[in-house]
Amino acid sequence: MLETININFWYGAFHALKDISMKIERNTVTAFIGPSGCGKSTFLRLFNRMNDLIPDTHLTGECLIDGKNIYSKTVDVTGLRKNVGMVFQKPNPFPKTIYDNVAYGLRVDGESNRGLIARRVEESLKSAALWDEVKDKLKKSAFELSGGQQQRLCIARALAISPSVILMDEPASALDPVSTSKIEDLIHTLKRDYTIVIVTHNMQQAARISDRTGFFMLGELIEFNDTKKVFLNPDREETQNYITGRFG
C-alpha cells in the first residue's frame, strides 16, 4: 500500500507539490490526471525517488510504502527501485538485445544463474504480451521493434525484477491507437499481481483503465476518489470544469 502524508516538494524556489496526502490500495489501478505542469508526474516520481536525480529539489512530508518511509536515511534507493518499477513516457529500451534489455535488472542485482534469468525473461515477456512477437528474435537489437512493442518491452523489463508497484508516466502518449489499446489491456491484466499508478493526459484512458482517479491542479490534489465518481459526479467544480473540457 502506498501512502503520502502532507507531501510538499520544491524545484528550487518553485513550490511544485502542495500538502498532498493520499492512500493507494494494493492491486488497484490509480490514475493521475490534470493540466500540464500540475505536478502529477513529479508526484508519481516520488514513489521510486526518481526526483533524487534532479539537483536543487527539496521535499517535506512522508511517503510510505507498506508502512515504511521510503525517504528515511536507512532506505537503500536501489532496493526501493527494485520494488517500484517504472515505465516512461517515451519507450526507452537500452541499445542492447531484446533479451539483454529484460535481463538487465536481474543482472545489475547480481543474479548470475543463467537458467533463472532465461526463465524470468520468458515469463516477463509473456506477462507483457510480447513473447509471441519476439521469441524468435531475442538476440536482435531492441531498436528493431515498433514503438508499441518497445514500450511493452520496457514493461517486461520492469516486471522482470518482480516489483510490487509499477509507476507509468503517460506510457501510451507516444503510441498509435492500436498500440495504446494493447497497453491498456495489459494494464488490466497486470492489476491482478501489481499495484499500478499511471499518469495520463488522456481522460478517456483514465476512465477506461483506473479504479481510482486523482485530479491535480497547480500542485494541489483537488480531488481523489473512485474513478466513476470523479467522472460522473465530481465533488469539486474545478474537476467538473476540467473533465468537461472547459480548461486545461
Place this chain on the structure above:
Amino acid sequence: MNKQIRQNIAFTVFRLLSLAVVGILFWILGFITYKGIGVISWQFLTTAPTDGMTAGGIFPAIVGTLCLIAGSAAVAFPLGILSAIYTSEYAGDGKVVRFIRIMTNNLAGIPSIVFGLFGMSLFVNTMGFGDSIIAGSLTLGLLTMPLVIRTTEEALKAIPDTFRQGSYALGASKLQTVSRIVLPAAFPNIITGLILSVGRISGETAPILFTVAAYFLPQLPDSIYSQVMALPYHLYVIAVSGTDLEATRPMAYGTALVLIAIVLIINVSASIIRKKLSKRYA
C-alpha cells in the same frame, strides 16, 4: 532583385567556398604526392638514412613515430577517458567542474612548443628520463589530453538521459549505469575521438624537439628510455638543415607523403571502426 535570385546567389557563394576548402586539401595532397611519390620504394620505407642523410630510407623515423603514437596514447587515453567520465557523469555541474572544464580548454590552447619546453624541463631534466620515448610520450600525451577529454565528454553527452533514467529505475547503481549502459553506447564515438586525437599528435614537431627526437640515429630503439627519430622532425631536418638540401628535397617530399599517409590511414580506420561498431546497436 527578387528573393529567389538572391537565394541562388547566396547558395552559389556558399557552395564555391566549401568547394574551395576541399580544393585546398586536394591541392596539398596532390602536390605532396606528385613531388614525393618518386622516392617511395620498399627500400625507402625499410632502410635507415645513409651518406649524411642524403640517401637511404626513413625506416627509423617511421618506427619512432609509431612508438610515440603508442606511447602518448598509453598516457592520454586512460587519464583523459577517466577524467571525462568523472566530469560528465559524476561531478554534476558545480563550480569545481566548471573550473576543471575551463582549465582543460586553456590547456588545449597552450602552444605546443610550450609543452615541448615543459616536457624537457620536467621529464627530461628533473625526472631524469633524458631524451627518450617515455619523455616524448608523456609530453605528447599531455598535449593531446584536452582533446581526448573533450571528445570523450561529447560522446558521453550524446547518450540520451532516458537511458540513464531507465537504468536507475531498474535499481542499477551509478557505476553500473555508467559501465553497462552509457559507456557501451558511447563507445563508437569515444574510440573515434581517440583515434583522431592520435592522428593529430603524430604530426607534432615542437613537443618532441627537446624531449625525444634524434637528429640522426639509424638503429632502432631497444627500450622506452631510447631516443628515436620521428617523421615530422626528420622532415624538418632534411628540408632546412641537412648536409645537402638540394639533393634531399625529393626525400623530404617522400617523408611528408609517408607522414600524411599514416595520418590518413588512422583517420579512415577511425570512421570504419565507428561504422562497424554503431551498426551493432542501430
